[in-house]
Amino acid sequence: MIRTGAQYLESIRDGREVYVNGERVKDVPSHPMFKPLVDIRARIYDMQWDAKTRDVMTFTQDGEVNGIGNKLPITQQDWWDKRRATDCVLQDVGGVVTRVGDEAVGEMWSLFDGQDVLNEVDPRFSENIRNHIDKVLHTDPFHVSANTDPKGDRSKPPQEQDPDMLLHVVKETDAGIVVRGAKFETAAAYANQAFTKPTIANWGDSAYSDYAVGFICDLGSPGIKFICRTGFAGQKPIEDYPVSNRFDEVDALVIFDDVLIPWENVLFYRHTRAAMFIRATLHRYSAFAFVQRNLMFADMLIGAALFNVRQTGLDRQQAVQEKLSRLAVYREGINAHLTAAVTLAERSPGGLLMPNQSLLYAGRVLACSQLHEIMHVARELCGGQICVTPDAAAFAHPDTKPWLDKFYTVNEDWVADDRRKLLAFARDILNSDYAGHRLTFQLFAQSPPFAHLAAVYRNFDWDGPLELVKKSAGLSDRVLGTATRTAGDSAISRWFDPSMNRAAAE
Template sequence: MTVAKTGAEHIASLRDGRTVYIDGQLVPDVTTHPAFRNAVQSAGALYDFQAQPENIELMTFKPEGSNRRVNRAWQMPRSYDEMIQRRKALQAWANVHYGFMGRSPDHVASALVGQRMGIDVFRKHSPDRAKAFADYFDYAAKNDLFLTYVIINPQAERAKDWSQQADNLVARIVDEDSGGITIRGAKMLGTSSILANEVLVANLQPLKPGEEDLAFSCALPINTKGIRILSRKSYESSAVSIFDNPLSSRFDENDALIYFDDVKVPWDRLFVYRDTDVCRQQFHDTQGHSFQNYQAQIRLSVKIKFLLGLARRLTEAIGTTKIPSVSEKLGYMAAQASMVEAMLSGMEASGSKVGEYWVPNKHFMYSAQVLTQDLYPQFVNSIRDLSGGALIMLPSSIDDFKDPMLKKIIHTTQRAAAMEPEDKVKFLKACWDAVGSEFGSRHQQYEMFYAGARFVTAGHSFRTYDWNSATGAVDSLLSSYSLADELNGVTH
């Protein structure tokens, strides 16, 4: 057995008979299917990276009672220094995919880390459910599992409560016996479910009294009987080549709807049972929501820096870097990228001890989320502005280089002061894949909405800000003088 989980082990674990559909067909093996095989390899590359001898200490730790090291995403930091150590590991992992795998294995692991810190929430709900969750966390951590989650309901008739939607739309409890419960219905968005070992099923959206059939939380292997995964269109399968689509051909993690077709959930995999308020508490009264979104900001810091690098290289490719307005734009974008890193450092340094664990500053985390929801599309638009027509006037595909006459024309027309023609085309193809392709457009939508609509994230910021301190300063000023004193000539 190797010191830590490897890519070969992970890829082998995905050959488990899971039920995945795409383009109307059942996928016999996700590790070899042209819609998923490169993304599977990219997921495997993460585990290979952590298992390299030179990365073992950076990327992994040994959980108590385990004889094998696992990714630091499973580490519950007990100090500021441990939090920084953990964050550096997560940034190193994000660098492997340039920040484009939003649901890499460290995301849901981070959510579970925060929830495990708040195990008392589960204990107040039920000692049995708390034991089930604690035991599952230990199992998932010691086996370094890749988890996805489905924690929101399918969009339908928004004027109706979830319990009033059409039958079998929203996943709910339809039966139970001595062995567990049975669930039926759908959940979203199963991003990376095709690449994952197991799925956490929960409710981030508020539930109301009377919706107890919907109020559950559990974790199941992806290949559990009755779990049906309906993948969206694969950008990987549409990619012409790595040269033409270097990001979408390798890092398309795929979003999916997961339908639970009378799926049996054993009691020892059930963490919340028919309690609408505990469904909310699982995320918001523990550190679960904080840690999952803190991880997202860690990943985004890598992705924003990558986009900034694209912007700089773009101006070099078309020879505009020294134009004052362009260098001003690059300087402004650099300040924005540094702001993301500074906010990340701020939420860590101004974190605090909650029980025995060090947790990030919750308001700083939410404020970063609100600001970066706007920042990402601004970055994309800035790159488009800097490019002009450069991202459009490109060879149709790598096949154009196979024809000597076309290759000569390409070498004549794709000229740059700092790049050879082929290098310029290669770079501009990568740039377009990041900001203009269908894959790139999906990422803009993802970064704007993965944490919820603006009113949701701004609402978190509103609720967690220290308003008493802010309004107290105003009240202090107003109490330092009065109209009567002014009229009577009293000085302060």
């Protein structure tokens, strides 16, 4: 039931209310700030049909062809297939795109694992989750994720400030719930649906809250408005900013102005415990897709830096080789964590196969916490010319072209035009407004560093080191019991068996 790119384009021409740069967008697919990413998403759909890529992008089950990214992970091979499909996409489009669906659908699998918790709230919600996972597989929508609210005053409970600051339910009807508030979502303006869930609010001791709600939202629903940040595409010449113009994923403040969510789309509601559970396990699967993007970006940094030092012969110097090695170690560190997370994958509470949680989350910490440092190493290797090189128009103007050809040509292999293209590419991924935006975007898309470390704390096997020291130091069993209880005292462990996270898949 895979879609074509043309079917996707038509699906987002649904009259949605989208604003960007102070204007109402008449046609999202053709607008210059949305078109580059819309075209990439359409290309991903067409890759599922393309004879050259369809075997990598799809699988067949019961005679039906479906996308690999939407497949529930049951076996280790499923994860190798997903990784290969994502690599295929990123290689085909020639850059990094984050919000294209394969990462967001993983959050639905976390809900699948949490059915026992949600059954305590209402058994209908578990059925809704299973139905929507099946729907994503068989209808192939562009599925994104709605996460962060406008922050408001987080020292106060939601109801003690502007009640609409956090998304909440304002009314129940026979048809469903009516919600009001706002969410920040990347790619929402050109996606079909979003898994919309709560930010962890200051619940206090409340067992129930109208702000503890999660649902699937049809992004073409009446009452939804998209107020987008101004994009980078089309703002500067593509010759000077080749990455900014092709890979900017536009974020939106999505306004829910009394939007009806049918009951069949409600995945959990009111129970703060359910909301906390979902937030604690949200990236159990999707973190893999996010970290894989960091791996691709590391390759882009290495390629730009290595080309730059080789063209001038600096790669023969030991100091330069050491910096290149730092880039390689960073890259291989990410690669090792992803590979090990699949190799040592674990059976989830819902019977799925999840990447080894401790290794996956540790890999995310590595990839995100060192990214800014690695970017600066690449910046050093590219040198100061990325900030002083004239633009492409100067290389083309008859009065300045001869001079730039003279001073930017290194040898017969590296002529001025290739050097200009390389320096423009390096500037765009390291120094441009877009580069700064993407670096900050990690805090939004991957969640903030404290959440990364909290995930490592919840999933690392603390018992092994404790047992080792107990035996080596000759400690009694009493201290091991106390230490284990202290280490395991996390929010998730109160209703989720931590040993499940350590159980290797059979």
